[in-house]
Amino acid sequence: MLREVLRSIFKKPATSSFPFEDHVPENHRGKIKWIPEKCIYCRLCERSCPTGACKFIPPKKAGEKGTIEIDIGKCVFCYECVLACPKDALEGTLDYKLAYISKSEKADEKLRKKN
Amino acid sequence: MTDEKRDKKHETILPIGPFHPLLKEPEYFKVHVDGEKVTDFDFRLGFNHRGIEKIVESKTYSMATTLLGKVCGICNQAHSLAFSIGVEKINKITVPKRGKYIRTITFELERIQSHLLWLGVMAEAIGFETVFMHSWRERERTNYLFELMTGNRIAKEMSVVGGSKWDLDEKTGKKVLSELPNLVKFANNMERVFTKDKLVHKRLKEVGVLSKEEAKHFDVVGPVARASSLDFDIRKNSPYEVYKDFEFNVIVGDGADCLERTLVRIREIKESAEIIRQCIELLPGGEHRLKFFKSAEGKTTSRVEAPRGENAHFMVTGEMNPVRLKIRAPTYANIPPLKTMLLNQKIADVPPIIISIDPCFSCTDRIAVYKKGELVKRV
Numbered sequence: 001m002l003r004e005v006l007r008s009i010f011k012k013p014a015t016s017s018f019p020f021e022d023h024v025p026e027n028h029r030g031k032i033k034w035i036p037e038k039c040i041y042c043r044l045c046e047r048s049c050p051t052g053a054c055k056f057i058p059p060k061k062a063g064e065k066g067t068i069e070i071d072i073g074k075c076v077f078c079y080e081c082v083l084a085c086p087k088d089a090l091e092g093t094l095d096y097k098l099a100y101i102s103k104s105e106k107a108d109e110k111l112r113k114k115n
Numbered sequence: 116m117t118d119e120k121r122d123k124k125h126e127t128i129l130p131i132g133p134f135h136p137l138l139k140e141p142e143y144f145k146v147h148v149d150g151e152k153v154t155d156f157d158f159r160l161g162f163n164h165r166g167i168e169k170i171v172e173s174k175t176y177s178m179a180t181t182l183l184g185k186v187c188g189i190c191n192q193a194h195s196l197a198f199s200i201g202v203e204k205i206n207k208i209t210v211p212k213r214g215k216y217i218r219t220i221t222f223e224l225e226r227i228q229s230h231l232l233w234l235g236v237m238a239e240a241i242g243f244e245t246v247f248m249h250s251w252r253e254r255e256r257t258n259y260l261f262e263l264m265t266g267n268r269i270a271k272e273m274s275v276v277g278g279s280k281w282d283l284d285e286k287t288g289k290k291v292l293s294e295l296p297n298l299v300k301f302a303n304n305m306e307r308v309f310t311k312d313k314l315v316h317k318r319l320k321e322v323g324v325l326s327k328e329e330a331k332h333f334d335v336v337g338p339v340a341r342a343s344s345l346d347f348d349i350r351k352n353s354p355y356e357v358y359k360d361f362e363f364n365v366i367v368g369d370g371a372d373c374l375e376r377t378l379v380r381i382r383e384i385k386e387s388a389e390i391i392r393q394c395i396e397l398l399p400g401g402e403h404r405l406k407f408f409k410s411a412e413g414k415t416t417s418r419v420e421a422p423r424g425e426n427a428h429f430m431v432t433g434e435m436n437p438v439r440l441k442i443r444a445p446t447y448a449n450i451p452p453l454k455t456m457l458l459n460q461k462i463a464d465v466p467p468i469i470i471s472i473d474p475c476f477s478c479t480d481r482i483a484v485y486k487k488g489e490l491v492k493r494v
Contacts, residue, residue, distance in 0.1 A: 001245065001308055014252045023259075027281075029266035050178035078181045078272050083280070092266075 024094050029077045031095040034068050038089035041065060045081035045090055054081045072098050126154055129462065133162050137240070137466045140476040144453075144469065151461050156454045163480040171440045176202060176276045176410060179437060184272050186442065187478040189229050192222050193421035194442065194478075196274040197428040200355055201417035203276060205432050206410055214278025214403040215357045220291070220394045221264060221273040222356075222419075223387040227298060228257040229422035230380045233473050234305065237377060240466040241318040246308065253301045256294050263287050278404035288395045295388045302384040309377055319374035323456035323468035326371055333452040336445050337424020338383065339472050342368045342375040349420040361393045373471040380473075409434055421445050423473050444478035 016023055024030075032054075045054045045068065053074035059066040068090075070081075082090045131137060131144040141162040147155035167186055171179050183198050184191040196218060203210055231254040238246035258268040265271045265281050273279050309315055325335070330343035340347050348365040350358045366382040368375040414431040424445030431439040449472040456468050 001312070004249070004304065005245070014255065025259075025263045025266075027266050028262060048175075048177060050174060050181045076181065076185075076270065077267065078270075079266070080177060080181065 217279040
């Protein structure tokens with residue numbers, strides 16, 4: 001035990017200095033991105049989501065196709081929707097800094113800009 | 116014993132929980148003490164009931180494995196693996212061998228992670244905070260490997276019905292192999308500390324003794340049983356997955372006290388590392404996951420050896436979702452013998468004894484009994 005303690009004096013710290021360094025592995029499961037150009041609106045992602053975070057929002061006007069939204073508050077990052085998508089219209093990103101002040105992302109961006 | 120009789124004997128009730136610095140999760144232990152001695156012990160479960168068994172009934176099979184990973188934070192794969200094995204058994208699916216191997220790698224790494232976490236908690240309970248810091252530092256290695264392999268540090272979600280959710284590339288496999296010697300080295304170091312350190316012996320030796328006969332009587336499972344010289348391990352006794360392919364020993368100790376339980380877990384880290392090494396070396400090619408949508412109707416029980424002991428799932432399956440699921444978590448079997456372990460011990464020994472069974476209460480709390488709309492009891 002003493003040897004370990006003495007050795008630790010000259011060691012680098014085991015922790016990383018977070019805001020300056022970022023250790024994110026390549027296949028880290030972060031925020032899920034939706035690519036509307038590839039989407040065929042089969043809604044398999046909505047059906048495979050265990051928490052109900054992935055939802056199809058119907059179009060408001062005629063002629064539009066609607067959107068697929070992923071509620072980050074409900075998402076558990078299981079990536080079932082990404083695996084279920086037949087056209088790779090849902091993609092995983094490495095973005096993990098997802099703490100927001102308010103529930104809607106747009107309102108939060110406004111708050112950030114103010115500060 | 117009635118309360119009046121207790122008053123005559125100068126007994127005091129020492130409540131531990133539901134919220135107590137000793138416990139990481141809410142649970143109530145009622146310890147009766149006479150001076151420094153423990154004279155009686157009682158417990159109440161059910162503070163952590165979340166109704167997962169009921170929610171599973173409304174989920175499809177791919178959703179259910181994700182949800183069952185949330186039963187326990189530390190040994191989350193044990194539950195999703197037990198469930199997937201059960202559903203595969205009912206449907207007679209031949210799972211690709213690669214999928215089975217990958218599941219086993221993360222499952223064994225999870226055992227290492229769980230034991231290292233437990234070692235830290237145990238060391239903190241006896242006031243040995245250096246070991247707490249060191250073991251949690253080593254645990255960080257396993258968590259980093261999980262992130263490399265599955266993309267998440269804790270919620271791995273590797274086991275799904277029909278194989279493993281994620282594939283393992285060669286680079287990650289080599290990374291896992293290169294980290295294993297560090298973990299084994301740490302386990303060797305800890306084994307030396309816990310066998311030779313006099314202060315550790317004074318805190319743990321002959322504390323919370325559970326003899327072989329008593330262990331058999333209470334049907335204890337996992338490292339607690341193996342420390343009481345019961346040679347029982349599901350991986351050897353009724354092999355599931357691909358454990359038949361590997362050479363490994365079941366660690367059995369005969370000390371039957373808290374120290375032996377610690378040593379058994381430390382030695383198990385080395386055995387798990389050995390299994391992972393064989394797994395990566397023998398890793399076959401091909402597919403890792405079969406697509407699975409609809410299940411046949413049937414019922415079965417599946418068992419896996421979780422880090423804390425035997426984890427059993429009983430299930431009745433329907434076409435799209437399970438009709439009934441019953442989870443018997445390992446801690447449930449290990450709580451009753453606490454009374455035998457605690458009797459005639461000192462108050463200061465209560466924390467290490469409770470922690471020595473590696474309690475995980477969120478796994479354990481399952482059933483709530485209602486009668487005419489009123490809660491009767493929680494089991």
